[in-house]
Amino acid sequence: MRTVSWSFRLIYIVNIILLLSFTLLCLYPFYNMLIYSFSDPMEAVKGVTLLPRSFTFGNYAAVCKIATIPRAALVSVFRTVVGSLATLLCCSFFAYLVSKPKMYLRKLIYRGTIVTMYISGGLIPYFLTVNAYGLRNTMLVYFVPGLISAFNIVLIKTYIEQLPASLEESAMIDGAGIMKCWWRIVFPLSKPITATILVFTMIGQWNSWFDALIFITKPELYPLQYILYKYLREASSISKIIAQLNSDVSITTVSLTPETVRMTITAIITIPILLVYPFMQRYFVKGIMMGAIKG
Amino acid sequence: MQKRGRVMGGPPIYKKKFDTYGFKLLIMALPFFALVIMFCYVPIAGWGLAFFDYKPGMHFDKLNFVGFKYFALIGVYWKEILNALVNTLALSAMSLILAPLPAIFAIMLSAVRSPWLKKSIQSTVTLPNFISWIIVYAICSNILAFDGIFNKFLAMLGVKVTITTTILGNKDLSWYFMTALGVWKGLGWGSIVYLAAIAGIDKELYEAAEIDGANPFGCIRHITIPGLMPTFFVLFLLSIGSFLSVGFEQFLVFSNSLTSSKLEVLDVFTYRVGLGTQDYSFATALGILRSVVSIAMLFSMNQLSKKVRGVSVI
Numbered sequence: 042m043r044t045v046s047w048s049f050r051l052i053y054i055v056n057i058i059l060l061l062s063f064t065l066l067c068l069y070p071f072y073n074m075l076i077y078s079f080s081d082p083m084e085a086v087k088g089v090t091l092l093p094r095s096f097t098f099g100n101y102a103a104v105c106k107i108a109t110i111p112r113a114a115l116v117s118v119f120r121t122v123v124g125s126l127a128t129l130l131c132c133s134f135f136a137y138l139v140s141k142p143k144m145y146l147r148k149l150i151y152r153g154t155i156v157t158m159y160i161s162g163g164l165i166p167y168f169l170t171v172n173a174y175g176l177r178n179t180m181l182v183y184f185v186p187g188l189i190s191a192f193n194i195v196l197i198k199t200y201i202e203q204l205p206a207s208l209e210e211s212a213m214i215d216g217a218g219i220m221k222c223w224w225r226i227v228f229p230l231s232k233p234i235t236a237t238i239l240v241f242t243m244i245g246q247w248n249s250w251f252d253a254l255i256f257i258t259k260p261e262l263y264p265l266q267y268i269l270y271k272y273l274r275e276a277s278s279i280s281k282i283i284a285q286l287n288s289d290v291s292i293t294t295v296s297l298t299p300e301t302v303r304m305t306i307t308a309i310i311t312i313p314i315l316l317v318y319p320f321m322q323r324y325f326v327k328g329i330m331m332g333a334i335k336g
Numbered sequence: 337m338q339k340r341g342r343v344m345g346g347p348p349i350y351k352k353k354f355d356t357y358g359f360k361l362l363i364m365a366l367p368f369f370a371l372v373i374m375f376c377y378v379p380i381a382g383w384g385l386a387f388f389d390y391k392p393g394m395h396f397d398k399l400n401f402v403g404f405k406y407f408a409l410i411g412v413y414w415k416e417i418l419n420a421l422v423n424t425l426a427l428s429a430m431s432l433i434l435a436p437l438p439a440i441f442a443i444m445l446s447a448v449r450s451p452w453l454k455k456s457i458q459s460t461v462t463l464p465n466f467i468s469w470i471i472v473y474a475i476c477s478n479i480l481a482f483d484g485i486f487n488k489f490l491a492m493l494g495v496k497v498t499i500t501t502t503i504l505g506n507k508d509l510s511w512y513f514m515t516a517l518g519v520w521k522g523l524g525w526g527s528i529v530y531l532a533a534i535a536g537i538d539k540e541l542y543e544a545a546e547i548d549g550a551n552p553f554g555c556i557r558h559i560t561i562p563g564l565m566p567t568f569f570v571l572f573l574l575s576i577g578s579f580l581s582v583g584f585e586q587f588l589v590f591s592n593s594l595t596s597s598k599l600e601v602l603d604v605f606t607y608r609v610g611l612g613t614q615d616y617s618f619a620t621a622l623g624i625l626r627s628v629v630s631i632a633m634l635f636s637m638n639q640l641s642k643k644v645r646g647v648s649v650i
């Protein structure tokens with residue numbers, strides 16, 4: 042190997058330092074949020090930097106006593122699990138159907154679906170349409186409008202088309218119908234692509250809040266993200282709750298501040314993502330490279 | 337059923353006869369296509385609302401046809417719309433200028449020799465992509481508050497902070513701050529595609545260049561960068577094509593009474609007109625114009641790409 046001169050060594054080191062600084066910049070805000078949520082609220086006001094001040098679980102215990110929070114967590118989990126699975130199954134089955142050249146009107150249906158990637162009615166017509174279907178203030182609004190996503194259809198269809206045809210053929214000869222062929226053969230075989238789509242849909246569901254902002258007015262249907270949005274934007278709603286919690290000594294061992302409540306909810310939302318994050322790693326490259334595939 | 341040896345992907349053999357199999361497929365697909373029609377095409381048909389006086393709670397049979405009245409309203413509100421347009425263009429332009437950053441980051445990262453370090457950095461910088469803007473806002477508002485650790489850190493460095501307002505409430509900084517946040521959130525994620533492209537470059541090219549006496553910078557300049565250009569070109573065109581849809585959620589979350597004049601992009605403006613003041617017809621008219629311009633931009637970028645590189649980007 043060629044000897045590298047000292048100037049290149051220096052540049053190499055500077056490069057590493059720059060990269061590590063940015064890495065730290067990406068990591069520290071999360072760390073700060075976590076240690077803030079584990080600090081005693083009165084101490085945390087002085088600022089937390091590297092370690093929690095007077096470590097306590099009291100914030101979490103108190104935040105879970107806010108009536109809306111456990112319920113909102115359930116809503117979030119529901120939309121993440123049920124919503125994503127429903128989307129995945131619908132997209133996979135529909136993609137399987139349109140991958141069959143024998144289907145009548147196939148071109149019309151496939152192209153009609155793909156066009157929706159580029160053209161949309163805009164916010165207000167969409168809002169009025171969904172309201173007209175009576176989905177306002179129901180859990181259905183969280184996932185039904187997105188059940189068929191054109192982008193997912195393209196990805197799954199492209200994947201299905203390159204599966205070996207012989208497997209399905211032999212099943213058909215043995216008398217398997219369309220549903221059975223999909224469920225027993227195509228769906229399991231397309232696991233690499235569907236797993237990736239599932240991961241991304243789940244994260245999308247966990248993170249969404251805008252649909253709750255425009256369609257949901259019943260507090261019992263709010264997801265966690267939207268509760269946090271409300272607490273961030275409406276100072277009055279949070280101070281009322283805190284006054285209530287702090288007055289009741291049986292509930293809280295700490296005396297809460299708005300900032301601590303916000304950071305604790307933020308942590309409650311972020312921790313699940315942080316926990317599954319290492320396992321999602323292998324889907325990333327796949328996920329972004331999928332964008333390059335065209336139908 | 338189906339014993340007529342059919343090859344998947346191949347042409348159907350009995351073409352003229354009515355095909356029960358093909359018909360079954362169609363019947364099964366219809367409910368799903370109905371969803372597409374219900375949630376994508378019906379809203380497009382809703383564009384018609386822009387030509388009627390529609391007020392919330394109104395019956396559709398009592399609509400008054402008003403022609404282009406609501407499009408003409410744009411002339412009346414031109415000041416606010418112009419402001420929204422300027423904000424949109426400025427914020428888009430800033431992120432377009434910074435578009436090479438993910439590629440640069442990928443080149444920097446690919447120079448790291450230890451695979452372990454490389455992997456760790458990559459995993460960490462991708463993390464912000466997977467959290468919502470609300471979480472970003474929550475964390476920012478804590479760190480950047482008056483008594484937050486950012487100001488304490490500045491004070492520690494000896495910077496005299498004459499606090500009149502925080503960064504979140506500083507309207508002169510908000511464009512730059514929003515762009516920086518966009519970079520923070522998207523850089524790691526954006527660089528993955530470039531890292532994959534770098535991994536796809538033939539290693540022999542580098543070996544040959546080294547034998548020819550190229551230094552590491554020569555290799556980057558003459559091999560890596562040309563190797564990344566096609567990817568960069570496609571992504572750049574796509575982002576020009578979607579310049580009207582700059583981070584709606586981001587600005588909706590981050591704008592407050594102090595900064596809203598700088599952060600009100602077209603989408604936020606439409607949202608405010610439509611769902612805030614419930615002026616549905618006017619907001620629909622705005623939405624139509626936005627959609628038309630977006631599609632025109634996307635297709636002209638596609639044409640440009642076809643001309644320059646002979647490849648379509650959409």
